[in-house]
Amino acid sequence: MAKDGLSVKDLGRTRRKGVCINCGQSLFTKDYARGEHTCTECGLVVSERITDRGPEWRAFTADERNSRARTGAPATLTIADKGLATMIDWRNRDASGKALTSSTRAAIYRMRKWHIRSRLHSSDHRNLSVAMSEMERLSSQLGIPRDVRETSASIYRKTLAKKLVRGRSIESVVAASIYLACRIHRIPRRLDEVVSETNLDRKKIGQSVRLIVTQTNLNVPLPSAKDLIPRLSSDLFLEGRTVKKATEIIKEAKERYITMGKDPGGIAGAALYIAGILEDDRRTQREIANVSRVTEVTIRNRYKELVRVLGITINPNS
């Protein structure tokens, strides 16, 4: 629109089709880091979860950019043949277009036959094609970042190589791989969230998860309260100092070994509750309980325990 005489480019903004339903303006900014389209006039978030069409790598200097940029699709574990398969052409012509001699033709024919056999007729390979497309579907449904998908794909490959998929549904092992990849990358995704995007029951996926952990020597960190803090505090619109305080509380609690065997959601919630009171950025137990997916009672119990063990004094009239 550029009513003010500046071009769209000058503003560093990208125009998007349509007008804002709030103010009628048609200028929007794209924020790839947060995945949002925002109206420049009134700040209305028009859409979330936009697709990042940029490269999957980052570069800070021209040299880095040059060395990372490449032609063709990226090699990736999430495609069954890693996107690297060589295809043998079906035409009996050489590179310059001349017809092949009969002996070469016979050789090519044999190569082609074995090529196809080895590619499509390996049961592992067919398994992988099915699994990788399912993984693609499930992980994009869950909004899983690309590097986590790669980890997940590599977990699946390991599991398949150990012959552990046999007798289990591919889908359940895929779901388990994604869940474990999230744990490894410390992205808080609970098993229930993964389960809800599949047609499987929780038990099956849980079994697969445990099987993979015990049979492949993956180092999977336990879900920790600390990792939940960013997600919860942004849901609660807490201020930076409160978040920092909560992180400190959790660190201390860990040193005193009172976090073991407890639901991380409860610990994180209680830490945020205490931090909120201390920093005068208070949220009710119910609000916190809702976002941390535990009940008020659990928040209460954890918070009483934290206060008692860490010797924190709560001033109720602050």
Place this chain on the structure above:
DNA sequence: AAGACGAAAGTGGTTGA
């Protein structure tokens, strides 16, 4: 009226025999 508190009974998962 909303928030916080705590007791009591019930639930799903783990552990060890």
Place this chain on the structure above:
DNA sequence: TCAACAACTTTCGTCTT
């Protein structure tokens, strides 16, 4: 396979702000 167990949930009455 079963019982014991800890953590957590649900429910509810009471107190506090």
